[in-house]
Amino acid sequence: MTYRVLFVDDNQKVLNSIARQFDGVLDYQTANGPHEAMELLDPENPFAVVVSDMRMPKMNGAELLTHVRKVTPDTVRIMLSGYADLQATIQAVNEGNIARFLSKPCPRELLERAIREGLDHYQLVTGQRELLEGTLQGSVTVLCAILSLVHPLAFGRVSQVQRIALAIGDQMQLESIWDLKIASMLFPLGCVSLSERALECMLEGKPVPDEERGAYEQHPSVARAMLQEIPRLENVAAIVAYQEKCFDGSGLPNDDIAGADIPIGARVLKAALHFEIALKQLSDPAAALAKLQTQSELYDPDVLEALHQQVESGLCQSARRTVSLEELRPGMVLAADVRLEGGKLVVASGQKLTDSIRRNLETFCEFGQIASSFEVEAASGAERSELEAIC
Structure with missing residues (x-):
């Protein structure tokens, strides 16, 4: 895999010189000025x-690289600076917006070495994140599979809720889609101590019995306490903690957070949870x-609109078919x-x-405890290809 470099200067002659120096050496683009760079x-x-x-x-350049940091935080930012700009450049470095600065004129060998080191750093940072996220996601998937066997009423919803939440997230083009993916798998974590009766009330949209209301109201914070100590899951913990928080500020937890101050992932997850129950x-x-x-x-209007768009596109409208165990x-x-x-639940509807x-x-x-035929969602063409690949 090759990584790209962007050179930004308002002097076309400088950009032409860079092209002569690095053609065939780097995968690069040039931008004539900061506004052209921002478009790229x-x-x-x-x-x-x-x-x-x-x-x-x-x-x-300092203002541009500050913007780069906001849009693509992992990008390594290098400044070329003359002596007259030295103080402003040092300030930008100290504020964390620039990883390195080089004095002009800069020898080609020094510039290339700095870029190579930047590419190595970028590969290290992004590679570690991909490894960590992949490992975490795999571990969470295994955990949820186990919990769906021992607590199907709580975790049997995960597949359907995750499908709805990710559809909304894709429609909204959310940047934090990984956090939403994991949160939509772990949202029932605090429910494992609730009785089957309390869970059935939750799933039917009915009031939870008074004797279990306290435990029910604590389930988001219980899940948060379990998750927030795990590295890389801090945002996931916040999403899970606010899964029952309404856009108008009502709901759980009982605090002053409302509207756009609620984590966006939690706003999406709440709508997905309630849509799944209504469905x-x-x-x-x-x-x-x-x-x-x-x-x-109760819901973020942007989230509701995204859900509306997905329903219009066919979300959760799969036909059914009956299949044998084989x-x-x-x-x-x-x-x-x-x-x-x-009547005891073994696997919930919507479970993948x-x-x-x-x-x-x-x-x-084999023990004759359940029928040997099952109702499943009829797969689309793409899903059929995926199933054939699995099999």
Whole structure:
């Protein structure tokens, strides 16, 4: 994988000189001035290194690199500065907006070495993050699979809620999509101590029994306490803590946080949770959305609009089909609860099947405790390809 470098200067002759020096050596682009540079910045495709001149009209290099830091925080920022700009450059370095500055005129060898070191640093930082996030996500996936077996009523919702939350997040083009992905898997963590009766009330949108109301009201903060000590999950913990907080400031936790001060991931997760409950009650995405819209003061209007757009695009409108145990595959999504003969829930509707869940169902079938046919969501063409790849 090659990493890109952006050179910024308002002097075209300087940019032409850079082109002569680094053609075939670096994967680079040039920008004639800060405004052209800002148009090239893309959080989805960041530059690994940005090298900017200090003295430019309307916006100097320090101001530009401050903007770069906000848009693509991992980008290594290098300043080329003359002696007259030295004090301003030192201040920018001290404020953390610039990783390194080089005095002009700068020998080609020194500039290339600084860029190479910047590329190495960028690769190290982003590689460590990808490794950490991949490891965490894998661990969380395994944890949720285990919890869905031992506590299906609480964790059986995860697959459906995550699908809804990520659809909203994609529609809104959220930057913190990884945090939302993990939070939408771990939101029921504080519910594991609640009784089945209390959980059923939650899922049906009914008041929780008085004797368990205290425990119910604590479940977001209990989950937060478990998560906030884990490195890299601080934002996830905040999302989970505010999953029941309403946009108008009501709800849990009982504090003064309201509106845009609520973490955006929590605003998305709340709408996803309530939409999932309404969908189970009404079996129609449009009707479920309409139910949320009748209480619009509880939700971020931008989140509701994103959900509306996704429902219009077919979110949660999959048809059903019946499959045998032999046809059941990891990755399929159950369209109906699987219960023992006595009514005890084994796997909840909306749960995406894993190897362990399928083996569990196979065991129950062998002992005649459940039927050997299952209702699943009919897969789209893309989903069928994915399932075939899994199998």
